[in-house]
Each structure stands twice: as structure tokens, then as C-alpha cells.
Amino acid sequence: MDIGAIRKEYTQSGLSRKDLKRDPLAQFSLWFEQARTAEIKEVNAMCLATVRPDGMPQVRTVLLKIFDQQGFVFFTNYRSAKANELADNPQASVLFPWYDLERQVRISGPVEKISKQESFKYFTSRPRGSQLGAWISEQSQVISGRSVLQTMLRQMKEKFKAGTIPLPDAWGGYRIKPVSYEFWQGRANRLHDRFLYQQDGDEWRIDRLAP
Numbered sequence: 001m002d003i004g005a006i007r008k009e010y011t012q013s014g015l016s017r018k019d020l021k022r023d024p025l026a027q028f029s030l031w032f033e034q035a036r037t038a039e040i041k042e043v044n045a046m047c048l049a050t051v052r053p054d055g056m057p058q059v060r061t062v063l064l065k066i067f068d069q070q071g072f073v074f075f076t077n078y079r080s081a082k083a084n085e086l087a088d089n090p091q092a093s094v095l096f097p098w099y100d101l102e103r104q105v106r107i108s109g110p111v112e113k114i115s116k117q118e119s120f121k122y123f124t125s126r127p128r129g130s131q132l133g134a135w136i137s138e139q140s141q142v143i144s145g146r147s148v149l150q151t152m153l154r155q156m157k158e159k160f161k162a163g164t165i166p167l168p169d170a171w172g173g174y175r176i177k178p179v180s181y182e183f184w185q186g187r188a189n190r191l192h193d194r195f196l197y198q199q200d201g202d203e204w205r206i207d208r209l210a211p
Contacts, residue, residue: 009189010188013102014185014187015193017208020206024181024204025067025068025178027197028067028105028181031183032067035096040100040101043098044064045063045064046096048062048092048093049093049095051089052085053085053089058081058082062082062094063075064096070177071178072176075119075172075174076139076173076174077137077138078113078172079141091111092109094108094176103183104183105181105183106182109176109177109178109180110176110177113173113175114175116172119172120167122173123171132165133153134171135171136149136153136156137149179198181196182194182197182209192211194209195207195208196208
């Protein structure tokens with residue numbers, strides 16, 4: 001299969017320094033809302049990159065659930081592969097691939113667990129089925145088949161058939177605390193607009209990058 005000729009010109013928009021907010025979180029908020037308005041599918045989906053102890057990078061898609069001045073929060077099993085990687089090297093990068101708008105945002109920084117209280121607050125907002133799922137899945141572990149999950153689901157439905165489902169000990173949130181943001185806008189002839197925000201004390205330095 002020859003895929004070398006697959007090509008698309010990016011012509012929707014451009015990005016100049018005068019368009020940028022001084023605060024990268026404000027710029028992200030603006031683009032995120034524009035992506036929501038454009039009805040981008042899974043607008044809060046982000047590709048999360050971590051590194052294994054042997055140096056092999058790993059990437060997967062997770063969902064952003066909170067973002068504010070404190071950072072960007074996602075939730076997972078604390079015994080998962082990503083959790084083990086973050087325990088060894090608490091640094092990560094995420095990428096928001098908003099292809100329909102010919103945009104990408106990349107954010108990097110150190111990662112920390114959020115408090116159990118914060119995790120419980122979000123956990124109780126999830127649909128009951130998702131709460132049960134957090135108790136069932138030993139994320140990233142080998143299982144013999146889907147029947148294992150179905151059996152455990154029946155057991156958990158019975159166990160928690162009445163009342164509030166408690167927060168699993170091995171489930172909660174991580175917060176990425178950004179030290180850099182890159183905003184990427186596709187342009188014609190592959191001469192894309194790229195702006196990098198880097199933390200410089202209490203301020204953010206903004207540099208245009210070559211495409």
C-alpha cells in the first residue's frame with residue numbers, strides 16, 4: 001500500500017503573536033471552548049506520554065477531566081502501567097489532537113497524585129456503571145478473557161447493590177503541572193504556526209518555533 005501521496009493542505013486559519021493570550025491557560029481555555037463549539041469528537045481526549053524504567057516511551061489516550069490554575073487532571077488505576085511509569089519518573093506530556101480545526105496543543109510538566117478527597121468528589125460524579133468498572137479492572141494486567149470482567153461485574157453489582165459505592169484504594173487522579181505549552185496551527189505548504197510558552201519564574205516566555 002502506497003500512502004506517501006496522502007496529503008491535506010491546512011488552510012483554515014493562522015496564528016500570530018498578537019492573537020495569543022499572555023497566560024497559556026487562558027489560551028488553552030479559548031481553544032478548548034472553540035473545539036467544543038465546533039463539536040470535536042472527544043474534545044477532552046489527550047494522548048498521554050510517559051516513560052518506562054528501561055527508557056521506552058509509552059503513549060495512550062486518556063480523558064482530561066479538570067483543568068485550572070493548578071494543572072490538568074486525569075484519572076486512572078494507581079496500579080496501571082502508566083501509574084508505575086509515573087511512580088518511577090513523575091514527568092509527562094499530553095497532546096490534544098484537534099484535527100478538524102487543524103490544531104494541536106502539547107503540554108508538558110511534572111505529575112503528582114491529587115488528594116483522595118478530590119478523587120472521591122469526581123468518582124461520585126461518574127455514572128454508577130463507571131464506578132463499578134473502577135472496582136473491577138486491574139488495569140494493564142493480563143486476563144484470560146472478557147468473561148472474567150463480566151463475572152466480576154455481577155459480583156460487584158451484588159456487593160454494592162445498595163448505597164454509595166466507595167472509592168477504590170487503587171483509583172484516583174493525577175495532576176500535570178505545566179512548565180511548557182505548545183500551540184500548533186496548521187498552515188499551507190507545511191509552514192505551520194507554532195508558539196511555545198515556557199515558564200520563566202512567575203512569567204511565561206513565548207517563542208515562535210520553526211515548523
